[in-house]
Amino acid sequence: MYKLHNSKMKHQFLPHYFKYIGLTLYLIVGFLPSTQAFINGFYGRPEETQTLGIPLIFFSHIFEILKLSGILLYALAKDKVFDEFMVKIRLESMYIVFFITLVFIFIRFIIDQNWHMSASYLLEAQVVLFLVLNKIRKQLITS
């Protein structure tokens, strides 16, 4: 039974170094469009102006995919020491995020029936919320 439990865990999460890969990817990809937007805003240029020499297509769809991949890699990577208590906190955080998402969508739908939200924004918000909750809960339980 223990072996089964352990092998499940091995397949469920990525090795620890994926945290660094994911975070680097997310920060680089997330930072470039912000830099371009800041430079354009600073000089009062139109939003679509290229200032970093990167084709605009990269600032939309592909960047979005890379950014989400980065944050997903970070979220799915194991901690340095990964034990049953960490798994418990992780699962509880996922459970809380799931209900927060449901309540948020429900309330938004009551307020505005025609409201729409991009799937990528929702996914990003969920992953960020999960990471923040996971960190806070770890700190709270062990303090």
Add this chain to the structure above:
Amino acid sequence: MSMKNLIKVERARCDMSQSELAEAVGVTRQTVYAIEKSKFTPSVLLAFKIAKKLNVDVNYLFSLEDTD
């Protein structure tokens, strides 16, 4: 019903820190802390590992506490 444990007492008897015990049984220091404070109930396997490391019987280390 909740579970109480004597890990802190036995750890002190063995002159072991939380980090040392955690490393010996392959968990984080936070996990040992949470078990000691009864914030987390360990699996049977982890309970046996801790008892073995502290050279005590698992039934002595962990016991049920009637909270009603």
